[in-house]
Amino acid sequence: MSAAQSPSATPLIRLAAVTKVYGTGQAELLALKGIDLSINAGEFVAIMGPSGSGKSTAMNILGCLDTPTGGQYLFHGAHVEALTRDQRARLRRRFLGFVFQGFNLLARTSAQENVELPLLYRGDSAEVRRAAASRALASVGLTGWEEHTPAELSGGQQQRVAIARAIVTQPAVLLADEPTGNLDSQRSVEIMELLQGLNEAHGITVLMVTHEPDMAAYARRLVHFVDGHIASDEANASPTRPLAATTRSH
Amino acid sequence: MLLNTLFIALRSIRRNLLRSFLTILGIVIGVAAVITMVTLGNGATQAVQLKIASLGSNLLMVRPGQRQGPGGAGGGSVPSFKEADAEAILTQIGGVATVAPEGRSSVTVIANGRNWATTVTGSSNAWFQTGNWTLAAGRPFTDDEQVSGAAVCVIGETVRRELYGGAAGSQGLGEQLRIKQFSCTVIGILASKGQAGMGNDQDDTVLVPLHTLQRRVTGNRIVATLLVAMQDGADSAPIKNALTQLLRERRKLGDGDDDNFNVLDTQQLAETLSGTTQVMTALLGAVAAVSLLVGGIGIMNIMLVSVTERTREIGLRLAIGALEREVLLQFLIEAVVLSALGGVAGIVIATVASILLSSIMGIPYLFDPAINLLSLAFSAGIGVIFGYFPARRAAQLDPIEALRHE
Incomplete structure (x- = not known):
């Protein structure tokens, strides 16, 4: 059941011959050397590869934070490469959620307010914000922790708040850049199970960059980058499943 | 947004x-x-x-001597003013509301077993108008008292408080007050002007008729200052010129002589x-x-x-x-x-x-x-x-x- 080869639906994301060049002249660096990639709605894709393989560059382009030097990027049928900075910001605000390795929560700010932040930029009312943030925090298992600031939360809990912040806008795609990079293995497993749950239960498309094969094993599709190319793109027929007996600790 | x-x-x-x-x-x-x-x-x-303003608005202060500024009375050779000068200014210069001749002396006053060092001022009833003074109690001088140099006085609030005590403007009226060798009756109390700023207490004074001061305190006929109050809205410059002209004549100064008196305009000073x-x-x-x-x-x-x-x-x-x-x-x-x-x-x-x-x-x-x-x-x-x-x-x-x- 590989979604990658699903012939029916128009893909949500399509990269066609995408290149990215950094610098000019002698210092020119070809980070992406013509990438073709299609991702359908509802997929869970792990992007892997060594440092300097271009996976982070690809992730930035996929997240509409950066534009390709050449080629086409179609998101929801829109040509992202032709959008202005503000148009891409509006696209991110509406369709994308971000989870970072370093959590990037606002310090001295309650979990609730951190999660509400994207809704503030959308201009939602205080009640809508509060309700949506509470729902998002509940779906990452942090009900009761709304008033705690990042300093009062463990690393795993902070990353859960960050995930709640990413999904509070009900995005089409969740982009996670090394989401377990700062966590120990126990917390990492919890985060991966959470992402897997969000993907399967809520149908959120998840794109995740990781260099840990154990974490990538939770995804249903594995894309390997090497030296600016996609070296392999294969379905993961048996993603890692949470053990039924696992008791979650928050 | x-x-x-x-x-x-x-x-x-x-x-x-x-x-x-x-x-x-x-x-x-x-x-x-x-x-x-x-x-x-x-x-x-x-x-x-x-x-x-508490000195008196629209006031010209005329003093003998050439030096400018308050307290600038000149040396002994400069003649002082006479009471008749005040009369002449009032009758001969237009725009003048009133003129008060004034003499002063530092004294210690005694009453009620207490004494107080203050200034005794000798002048006429015009003094009230030139200084914007009102009476809190009692009455001004009668003409008789002014001419005869009667033993009566009007006291400032500070003097009253120091000698008689009690609430402002109350006790002291009708009491006896000893100034040097003579005793006078308190017939009036000045309404307080309060501290005029910079440590100058204007309420610290005793007012007696000019003749009383001359005969009983100083023993001479000197008028130290002429206080000339101008009418409201009067322009001080022409009045000042006319005043200078008149006084030069009365003091018999030749064309080449400098003024041996000075005129201080409070408006200008302000x-x-x-x-x-x-x-x-x-x-x-x-x-x-x-x-x-x-x-x-x-x-x-x-x-x-x-x-x-x-x-x-x-x-x-x-x-x-x-x-x-x-x-x-x-x-x-x-x-x-x-x-x-x-x-x-x-x-x-x-x-x-x-x-x-x-x-x-x-x-x-x-x-x-x-x-x-x-x-x-x-x-x-x-x-x-x-x-x-x-x-x-x-x-x-x-x-x-x-x-x-x-």
């Missing part, structure tokens, strides 16, 4: 209370300094004007003195304005540091979909709200400081709405100007670079 951005900016200020406080400290001090200086300067100006204090006010205000400017640069400095320090936060905001102008506006609003808060705090501090300092300095406290509004507007303006560059820098950050910032 504006409302939302305002909300975001306010949250950000609340999150960084200590830093916000330090940021606005310069503005607080600047605004407080400007307002305090200007308020105290205005108070000092008014104190000077009040003091001169203008000169309040002009001086106004210049001082402007000067102090200007110095304080420099500190306000330095405060503004402080805001820019801290906002720039804050942009660097919050690079990751800005990157995050941009990544989750904040528009460039929303980030710009957020930082701009933070700067403006901070500096306006600083302005408000400065106004509060300035008000407290001005009230305290003006009571210590013995000058009136005058609330000046213009300078308060101006300072507030100026400090908010500083927020816009000095907040703009850091804000633009924040808004133009590349989200990827900003997120990677350590």
